[in-house]
Amino acid sequence: MIINHPLLGPRDSAEFIYLGDASLIDRPDPEAENRDQAFYEYAYLRDNPAGEHRELWFHEGGDRSWLVVTRNTVTHEITEVEMARDVARTRGRST
Amino acid sequence: MTQINRLGGGQIDRATTLRFSFDGKDYTGHPGDTLASALLANGVRLMGRSFKYHRPRGVLSAGSEEPNALVELRGGARQEPNTRATTIELFNGLFAKSQNRWPSLAFDALAINDRFSNFLTAGFYYKTFMWPAAFWEKLYEPIIRKAAGLGSLSMKQDPDAYDKGFRHCDLLIIGAGPSGLMAALTAGRAGAQVILADEDFAMGGRLLSETAPVDDAPALDWVSAALAELSSLPNVRLMARTTVIGAFDHGIYGAVERISDHMHTPDEGKPRQILWRIYAQKTLLCAGAIERPIAFENNDRPGIMLAGALRSYANRWAATPAQRIAIFTNNDDGHRTAVDLHAKGVKIAAVVDVRPDAPSSYDFEVLKGAQIVNTRGRLGLTFAEVKQADGSTRILECGALGVSGGWNPNVHLTCHQRGRPVWNDDLAAFVPGRDLPPGMAVAGAALGEFSTHGALKSGAAGAKTVLGLKGRLPKLPKACDAPVSQTAFWYVEGCARAWLDQQNDVTVKDVKLSHQEGFRSVEHLKRYTTLGMATDQGKTSNFGGLAIMAELAGKSIPEVGTTIFRPPYTPVAIGAFGGRMRGMEFHPTRLTPSHYWAKERGAVFVEVGNWLRAQWFPLPGETHWRQSVDREVRQTRASVGVCDCTTLGKIDVQGTDAATFLNKVYCNGFAKLAVGKTRYGLMLREDGMAMDDGTAARLAEDHFVVTTTTANAAKVYQHMEFVRQCLFPGLDVQLISTTEAWAQYAVAGPNSRRLLQKVVDPAFDISNEGFPFMACGNITVCGGLRARLFRISFSGELAFEIAVPARYGDALMRRLMAAGEEFDVTPYGTEALGVMRIEKGHAAGNELNGTTTALNLGMGRMVSKAKDSIGSVLSEREGLNEEDALLQVGIKPLNPNDKITAGGHLMAATGPIDAAHDQGYVTSAAFSPTMGSMIGLGFLKRGADRQGEKMRLVSPVTDLTVDVEIVSAHFVDPDGERLRA
Numbered sequence A: 001m002i003i004n005h006p007l008l009g010p011r012d013s014a015e016f017i018y019l020g021d022a023s024l025i026d027r028p029d030p031e032a033e034n035r036d037q038a039f040y041e042y043a044y045l046r047d048n049p050a051g052e053h054r055e056l057w058f059h060e061g062g063d064r065s066w067l068v069v070t071r072n073t074v075t076h077e078i079t080e081v082e083m084a085r086d087v088a089r090t091r092g093r094s095t
Numbered sequence B: 001m002t003q004i005n006r007l008g009g010g011q012i013d014r015a016t017t018l019r020f021s022f023d024g025k026d027y028t029g030h031p032g033d034t035l036a037s038a039l040l041a042n043g044v045r046l047m048g049r050s051f052k053y054h055r056p057r058g059v060l061s062a063g064s065e066e067p068n069a070l071v072e073l074r075g076g077a078r079q080e081p082n083t084r085a086t087t088i089e090l091f092n093g094l095f096a097k098s099q100n101r102w103p104s105l106a107f108d109a110l111a112i113n114d115r116f117s118n119f120l121t122a123g124f125y126y127k128t129f130m131w132p133a134a135f136w137e138k139l140y141e142p143i144i145r146k147a148a149g150l151g152s153l154s155m156k157q158d159p160d161a162y163d164k165g166f167r168h169c170d171l172l173i174i175g176a177g178p179s180g181l182m183a184a185l186t187a188g189r190a191g192a193q194v195i196l197a198d199e200d201f202a203m204g205g206r207l208l209s210e211t212a213p214v215d216d217a218p219a220l221d222w223v224s225a226a227l228a229e230l231s232s233l234p235n236v237r238l239m240a241r242t243t244v245i246g247a248f249d250h251g252i253y254g255a256v257e258r259i260s261d262h263m264h265t266p267d268e269g270k271p272r273q274i275l276w277r278i279y280a281q282k283t284l285l286c287a288g289a290i291e292r293p294i295a296f297e298n299n300d301r302p303g304i305m306l307a308g309a310l311r312s313y314a315n316r317w318a319a320t321p322a323q324r325i326a327i328f329t330n331n332d333d334g335h336r337t338a339v340d341l342h343a344k345g346v347k348i349a350a351v352v353d354v355r356p357d358a359p360s361s362y363d364f365e366v367l368k369g370a371q372i373v374n375t376r377g378r379l380g381l382t383f384a385e386v387k388q389a390d391g392s393t394r395i396l397e398c399g400a401l402g403v404s405g406g407w408n409p410n411v412h413l414t415c416h417q418r419g420r421p422v423w424n425d426d427l428a429a430f431v432p433g434r435d436l437p438p439g440m441a442v443a444g445a446a447l448g449e450f451s452t453h454g455a456l457k458s459g460a461a462g463a464k465t466v467l468g469l470k471g472r473l474p475k476l477p478k479a480c481d482a483p484v485s486q487t488a489f490w491y492v493e494g495c496a497r498a499w500l501d502q503q504n505d506v507t508v509k510d511v512k513l514s515h516q517e518g519f520r521s522v523e524h525l526k527r528y529t530t531l532g533m534a535t536d537q538g539k540t541s542n543f544g545g546l547a548i549m550a551e552l553a554g555k556s557i558p559e560v561g562t563t564i565f566r567p568p569y570t571p572v573a574i575g576a577f578g579g580r581m582r583g584m585e586f587h588p589t590r591l592t593p594s595h596y597w598a599k600e601r602g603a604v605f606v607e608v609g610n611w612l613r614a615q616w617f618p619l620p621g622e623t624h625w626r627q628s629v630d631r632e633v634r635q636t637r638a639s640v641g642v643c644d645c646t647t648l649g650k651i652d653v654q655g656t657d658a659a660t661f662l663n664k665v666y667c668n669g670f671a672k673l674a675v676g677k678t679r680y681g682l683m684l685r686e687d688g689m690a691m692d693d694g695t696a697a698r699l700a701e702d703h704f705v706v707t708t709t710t711a712n713a714a715k716v717y718q719h720m721e722f723v724r725q726c727l728f729p730g731l732d733v734q735l736i737s738t739t740e741a742w743a744q745y746a747v748a749g750p751n752s753r754r755l756l757q758k759v760v761d762p763a764f765d766i767s768n769e770g771f772p773f774m775a776c777g778n779i780t781v782c783g784g785l786r787a788r789l790f791r792i793s794f795s796g797e798l799a800f801e802i803a804v805p806a807r808y809g810d811a812l813m814r815r816l817m818a819a820g821e822e823f824d825v826t827p828y829g830t831e832a833l834g835v836m837r838i839e840k841g842h843a844a845g846n847e848l849n850g851t852t853t854a855l856n857l858g859m860g861r862m863v864s865k866a867k868d869s870i871g872s873v874l875s876e877r878e879g880l881n882e883e884d885a886l887l888q889v890g891i892k893p894l895n896p897n898d899k900i901t902a903g904g905h906l907m908a909a910t911g912p913i914d915a916a917h918d919q920g921y922v923t924s925a926a927f928s929p930t931m932g933s934m935i936g937l938g939f940l941k942r943g944a945d946r947q948g949e950k951m952r953l954v955s956p957v958t959d960l961t962v963d964v965e966i967v968s969a970h971f972v973d974p975d976g977e978r979l980r981a
Helices: A035-044 A084-090 B035-041 B109-115 B124-128 B134-147 B178-189 B205-209 B219-232 B307-315 B332-343 B452-467 B508-516 B522-529 B542-553 B574-578 B595-600 B625-638 B658-665 B713-727 B752-757 B806-819 B830-840
Strands: A002-005 A009-012 A017-021 A052-058 A066-072 A078-083 B018-022 B025-029 B070-073 B080-084 B094-098 B162-174 B194-197 B236-239 B242-247 B252-258 B273-285 B289-291 B304-306 B324-329 B347-353 B366-368 B371-376 B383-387 B393-397 B400-404 B407-409 B422-424 B429-431 B440-442 B499-501 B604-608 B611-616 B641-644 B649-654 B678-684 B690-700 B703-708 B734-737 B742-748 B776-781 B785-790 B799-805 B886-893 B905-908 B920-928 B933-941 B950-955 B960-967
Touching (some): A002 A078, A066 B713, A078 A084, A084 B713, B025 B035, B162 B178, B162 B452, B178 B194, B178 B452, B194 B242, B194 B273, B205 B307, B273 B452, B273 B574, B289 B307, B347 B393, B522 B542, B595 B806, B611 B830, B625 B920, B641 B830, B690 B785, B742 B806, B830 B920, B886 B920, B905 B920
Parallel strands (some): B162 B194, B194 B236, B273 B440
Antiparallel strands (some): A052 A066, A066 A078, B018 B025, B070 B094, B604 B611, B678 B690, B886 B960, B905 B950, B920 B933, B950 B960
C-alpha cells in the first residue's frame, strides 16, 4: 500500500507500523465519574468494520509521525491521511 | 542423436549447437530453443509422469501455462524441481531429469495406480485413509507422499544470490505481444515513463508464432522495428524474462526478472533472479489469451497438445512432435494450425472439426461434425479414434494431435484485487470485469480482442485512454482483421477418464462424482477434486471444469462463476522472496562501538534483538561457560567489572513540559526529581500491565535522558511518541532516540569509583558526597571528552554507567581495561549481568513479561495515585488487586546441589501436584556464585507473607521436583549498603 503522508507525500506502507483504531486518541477523562467503565471500553473494545476505518499508523521508517489513515478495509482504498496530532487537537486534546 | 523432428525456418540460431542431457541421454539444440522445443525436435514426446496415476505425459503447451512437462533442472545444490520445460531456455550443458517416476520414465512401477483409478477418485484422501487415525502419520501419509508429488529438493543451500529492487513508472505494460508493443510505442512516443515487461525471453508475444503478415511483411519485421524504436527511447524500459506475478494495492506490482536462469551458472557477481516491486501510476494488461483444450477419453497421451502450441513449435522453434499430425477443433484457429504445419511439410492426418459447417481445405482432409472419442499409444500417441458425423468410427494414425477449444482471455491479474471476470457470449469465455485493480486497463487478446488488428488498435487506444493522452490514435500497421467467433465445446459426450486438469489428474468423471456427492460451490469443487490447485493453477483446466459443473447443476457458466485468482501468476522461488535476507542477513546485525575490542578478547556473542552482545569472555583454561561467568561475577563483586550496555534504548526528552510528560508515561512521579538526579521508572500499558522499565536522568530542568530495555527500545519509543502526539499534543516536549549516539558502559564493583577516577577529568568530583547514589551529570573524561555519568546499579554493587559519543566507545573501553589492571578489572557479559541482577532481585524481561502488574513486581506502591498516568486507572481494577495476587519472591533449593528451573511451578510442600494447587511459578534462574547454589526469581500467591516457607518446585515436563524455600528476592545486599558506599 501507499500512504500519502501529509508532510512527506506518498510513502510505501512498509515504512509504517500499524496500531489500529484511531479511537485510541480519545483517551477518557481519568477524573470522570464513570472512569472505570470508560477506560475498560477504551482499552478493550474496538470496532472492526468491513469498510471505511480510521486507523493509527506510525511512520517509524520516516519522520516518526503518528498518522490517522482513513482506509477501506475491504478494498484498501485510502481516502484521507491526517497528522494524528492535528486530529487530537481538534478533538480537544491540546490541554 | 540427430534432431529428427526439426523443421525449416524458425527463430533459432542454427549456426550454434548447444548440447544438453535429459534423463541421462545427450541431445543437441540451438540458441532460441526451450527445453521443450529441443526435446520435441529430437523426437522426444514423453517428458513426465502424472501426479496421481503416473500416466505418461508429454508437453501440452508452449508457455508458462504448462501443466505436464515439469522437470528437475540442473543438479547438485542448484537442482530445481517442477520446472516447466516450456519456459526453460536451452543453454550449453543443460542437465534435466524427469520426475515422479521409478525406476525410469518409460517404465514406472507406480503406473499401477492407473489400474486402481477407481479408488483414487475425487476426495480419495477424505474417504480412504480415515481409520485408524494413528495410521495416518505413520503409514498412509508417507506412502502417499512417496507415490504422489512431483520433483524433489536438493536439500542443499541454494548457492545463488537473489536481489530485490524497486522501480517506478507512469505506465506498466504487462505483455509484449502486438497490443503491448503498440501500447508501449504510443505511450513512449508521448514521453511517458514506460516499463514493458514480458515473461518470455523474446518480445513479440503471439506474433513470434504466427505466419500472418503485418504491414505486408513478416510480423517479425514489425516486432524488430518496434523493439528497436522502443530501445531508442530513454523513457522506455524493456524487461524481458520478467513475469509480473501479482497486482497488489495502490498500483504496486510484483515482478520476477530471471537474470541468470538461462545460463549454466550466473555470471560472477550477478544474481539469479530479481524480485521487483514496481510502483505504477497506470497499468495496461496485455497478457494475451490461453488456449483451452477439449476433454475426451484418454486425452492426456504424450503428443496430444494444444493446437496453438503446435503452431508455435513449428513456426517459432521449427520443431514438431511428429511428422503426421491430426487436429481436433471447434473453431477456425485449429485450421490455421493445420495450414501452418502443412506449409512446413508436416503431414496432416485430418482436421476433426465438431462443426458440421466447418471450412474445407484443398491441402488436407477436414472431418466435419466429427469428434475424437478415444486415443491409443502407451508412451505416446499412435492412433486417434474419430466418431464421424454419420456415426461411423474412423481410426487416424498420428503421432500428435493438436486440440483447440478456443481461447480464453488471460484475466488472471485483473482479479488480484478480488475482481471477477464477466462472461462474454460471443467469445464463450470470461473477459475482464469492471472491478479491475485501480489504475489498470486491459488491451488485446486479454480483453477479448483476438484479431491482430484488434490487438494493435486496442493497445494504442488503451495506452491513450489510461494515460489521458490527447490527439488521434497513431498510425497502425496493416494486419489481419478477420472477426473471431468462438462457441463452447468443453468435452466429448460420454467421456469419463478424460483429463481436465492434467497436472493434478482430475478427470471429467471426478467432477461428475463431486457433483453427485453434493459439492455445489465452485470453491468446493476445487478443493474436493483439487482441480486447478496444482502449480499451474489450472490455467488450461479451470474453465472446462466450471463448464461441466454448470451443466450438471443446470446453471449457466456465469451463474456458477469462477474461483478466485490469486498471486503469484506463476510459481516463484522462495529465494526470490527472501532476496538477500538469508541467514545472518535476515535482519540487520547491530554492533556496539566496542564490538571489535570484545572480539579481540575472545568474547562469545549472543543475539539480543538485532544486537550482538558479549555473553561472556572466556580466559585461557576455561572450558565451560559457567567457569567464565562465575569468575566474572566474583571479580566484579570483589573488585570491579565493566559491561557494555550501549544496547539499552536511550531516549532524549526535552522541553518545558518534559517532566509533565514523563509523569504521564511512567506510573511513578518525575515532576519533583531534582536536576542531577536519576530515578527508576516503571512504564505501564493502558490496561495496567507493566510494559517496560528503565531510568530517567534529569540533566537539566527541561532535559531528561530515559533508558529502556534493549528488547523494547523501539516499542517504547513508539509508545512515547503516541502519548506525545495523540494523547497530549499540547505539551511542549520533543523526543529523539539517541541509542546509537552514545556508547555506554556499566562500571560496577567496590573499586568502580577508584577506576573511574583515573578516567574522569579531575574537575569532576565523583566521591560519594560529590556524586551520591542516583546522581547524574555531564562530565568530561580523558582530558576533555564530553561524557555523561550516572550512578545507577543493576548489579547491586557500587556502580556507575558512563556514556561517551559512540565513536569513542572503543577507546574508552580500552582505556578502562588498561586503567583497571591494578584492580584486576574484568569485562563481563550478559550472562554475568543476568546472574547479578537475579542475585539482587531486579526484574528484567522474564518478569516484565506482559502478564505482570506493578503489584506483582512488588512495586504496587510506586503507582502514583496523586497523578494520572498511562495505566493508572486500570491498574486499580479489582481483579488485579486480589488478596492472593502473585508477588515477586526469591527461591532457593533446600539442598544446594538441586536445580532451579525457570518455568517450573510452585506447589505446597505436601498435597497434590496439579493446576488447581498451583501457587506460582519461577521466571528466572541462575547459579549464584555468591550464594553457592542455584537461585531463582518468581511469582507466588501472597508471596510477601510467605518468606521462610518450604515448598516444592515442580516441572512435570522435565520430571523435576525440588524442595525449595521462599526467600526475599534480594539475595545480595538486601539493605542496599553497597549501592550507597
